[in-house]
Amino acid sequence: KLTDDQFLNDQEAAVEKSLRPQTLQQYIGQDRVKNELRVYIKAALDRQEALDHVLLYGPPGLGKTTLALVIAHELNVNLRSTTGPSIEKAGDLVAILSELQAGDVLFIDEIHRLPKSIEEILYSAMEDFYIDIIVGQGSDAHAVHYPLPPFTLIGATTRAGQLSAPLRSRFGIVEHMNFYTEAELTTIIQRSAQVLAVVVSDEGAHELARRSRGTPRVANRLLKRVRDFAQVENQEQIDQKLAASSLDQLQVDDHGLDQTDRKLLTMMIELYQGGPLGLKTMAVNLGEEQETIEAVNEPYLLQQGFLKRTPRGRVVTPKAYEHLGIPFPKGE
Numbered sequence: 001k002l003t004d005d006q007f008l009n010d011q012e013a014a015v016e017k018s019l020r021p022q023t024l025q026q027y028i029g030q031d032r033v034k035n036e037l038r039v040y041i042k043a044a045l046d047r048q049e050a051l052d053h054v055l056l057y058g059p060p061g062l063g064k065t066t067l068a069l070v071i072a073h074e075l076n077v078n079l080r081s082t083t084g085p086s087i088e089k090a091g092d093l094v095a096i097l098s099e100l101q102a103g104d105v106l107f108i109d110e111i112h113r114l115p116k117s118i119e120e121i122l123y124s125a126m127e128d129f130y131i132d133i134i135v136g137q138g139s140d141a142h143a144v145h146y147p148l149p150p151f152t153l154i155g156a157t158t159r160a161g162q163l164s165a166p167l168r169s170r171f172g173i174v175e176h177m178n179f180y181t182e183a184e185l186t187t188i189i190q191r192s193a194q195v196l197a198v199v200v201s202d203e204g205a206h207e208l209a210r211r212s213r214g215t216p217r218v219a220n221r222l223l224k225r226v227r228d229f230a231q232v233e234n235q236e237q238i239d240q241k242l243a244a245s246s247l248d249q250l251q252v253d254d255h256g257l258d259q260t261d262r263k264l265l266t267m268m269i270e271l272y273q274g275g276p277l278g279l280k281t282m283a284v285n286l287g288e289e290q291e292t293i294e295a296v297n298e299p300y301l302l303q304q305g306f307l308k309r310t311p312r313g314r315v316v317t318p319k320a321y322e323h324l325g326i327p328f329p330k331g332e
């Protein structure tokens with residue numbers, strides 16, 4: 001529980017928290033995922049067992065962390081949260097695991113970035129709820145056997161392909177998160193607007209949704225920025241016009257592409273005649289991390305049909321030329 005002081009210092013974090021849905025009922029979209037989870041959660045509760053381990057994968061900002069919180073809430077258990085790269089030593093993992101109570105959820109974000117040695121310790125923890133670790137060195141070295149309470153590991157990753165096969169196979173429930181529809185994002189924006197106490201017209205919410213690249217995190221971010229525009233321009237309500245003009249100023253275009261997306265497509269067209277191009281070349285030319293392009297930009301551009309994957313690499317589609325106002329070269 002936050003004290004009042006922490007609450008004031010941490011207001012931004014608190015707003016962030018209040019934007020998060022708590023129950024499956026409040027969690028908008030991802031219907032297939034929700035329907036499956038509802039069954040598994042009910043079955044686990046009926047059997048009074050820990051829920052099987054869950055792997056959630058999909059682009060950032062689609063609600064994986066939120067869903068982990070919802071699952072723990074629905075199971076009525078505690079959630080411990082950590083990230084793959086922050087677990088460096090076996091001891092770090094042991095410290096986390098030893099605090100778990102029966103049935104608890106352990107959430108590991110960016111689970112594909114767990115060090116290999118830690119991953120291997122996790123295998124027996126997931127499968128049989130124990131860990132064996134080596135303590136001491138040389139002739140003093142001996143194995144210590146730690147039994148663990150049954151728990152649920154929820155792993156989140158932006159790309160399931162980055163996970164090793166042995167780790168992946170230990171998740172009984174694997175769920176792929178999809179981009180949200182405009183209608184779902186409109187609902188999310190309207191709910192967030194209530195939490196933030198801003199008035200948004202239906203058309204305003206829809207304009208924001210259209211440009212949120214299918215992603216609730218982006219939708220909430222854009223809503224906050226447009227709220228600033230409304231405040232400075234003394235407008236009581238975010239309507240379609242204000243949403244559109246603010247987002248134009250923020251360089252978010254009417255397909256939701258941001259500057260990096262457009263830079264990526266333009267670069268591919270101007271320097272490489274539209275491709276095919278490898279991920280590495282894309283990253284080098286943009287000065288971005290390969291992982292960012294692969295996890296953030298590419299999935300949305302593929303989904304929107306601006307990029308296509310071919311065996312020889314990524315290719316810019318005629319739709320992207322048209323969107324950018326660049327004539328599509330004939331005879332190709």
Ligand code: ADP
Pocket residue numbers: 016019020021026027028029059060061062063064065066067156188216217220
């Ligand atoms: P991820 O872990 O996939 O990167 P998060 O769970 O952190 O994404 O979600 C990002 C933001 O979007 C959060 O602030 C959350 O409130 C909001 N959000 C995500 N999914 C939903 C949803 N289904 N309904 C409402 N809000 C959502």
